[in-house]
Amino acid sequence: MHDQSHQSTSVLTDDECWEFLDLQPIGRLATAVGGVPEIFPVTFAVADRLVYFKTRPGAKLAELAVNAHVAFEADQWGPDVAYSVVLHGDAEILERDADRAAAEATGLRSYLQDGKNVWVRITPTEVSGRRLSR
Template sequence: MTMPTENPMKILTESECWERLDDLEFGRMAYHLADEVHISPVNYAVDGGRIIFRTAEGSKLLGVVMNEDVAFEIDRIHTDDETAWSVIARGRAEILEGQDARDTDNLRLRPWVSTDKFNVVAITVHELSGRQFHLARPWRHMVPGQA
């Protein structure tokens, strides 16, 4: 098996991270609730330097109310060229109300599941990082029967 001569990891620029966030619409938000850290999937949209999503009453909303410090992550694996990437955003979440919430109506932000989600949450991103990886996956190159 030959290993690539180039670096198997590339640091993404802030611009590349925002492009990837803007291209997708499904990610995971990590938040604090009491003494635990939770991770929940959300569909989202990007608006300026913010990540916007809708949620119903429940643990995500309560977590944001109790502690605004959150993280958000998206990732992809491209099996055709054996690369993967991940973007992580850290920031402050807040519930939008009134005109601020109505201003998000024109974003491509609709619930994927047919449940009522009247609460609009905005994560103002303070830190953004991303990496792209070349996947070695040595098991794909192993010959059956050989150690």
């Protein structure tokens, strides 16, 4: 248990950020194309400090193709304490068999319907996390 004063904010270490991400099943991907922000919830997995998720060819992928720079967020909220981790990075659709095998090895179980889904990997350039209490 943390012993911190009422209404405090503390910054997570990189290790704490990745441990937190590893525990979360759901994150949100934000993209920016032509000045228009978009946001998509995704089920995701983490391995070797890379973020993996699956998607269907469509609007989301079109966004990524135009602007591979993405932001990604996961959070958890209790009555009095909240955690949030945000990372920025570059997203790419995995084309190589070895990359797809690494993605499959995460064991991710998504809500996507069966079909022509593709794997996307986010390679982070920065990660930051916060713990808030109220």
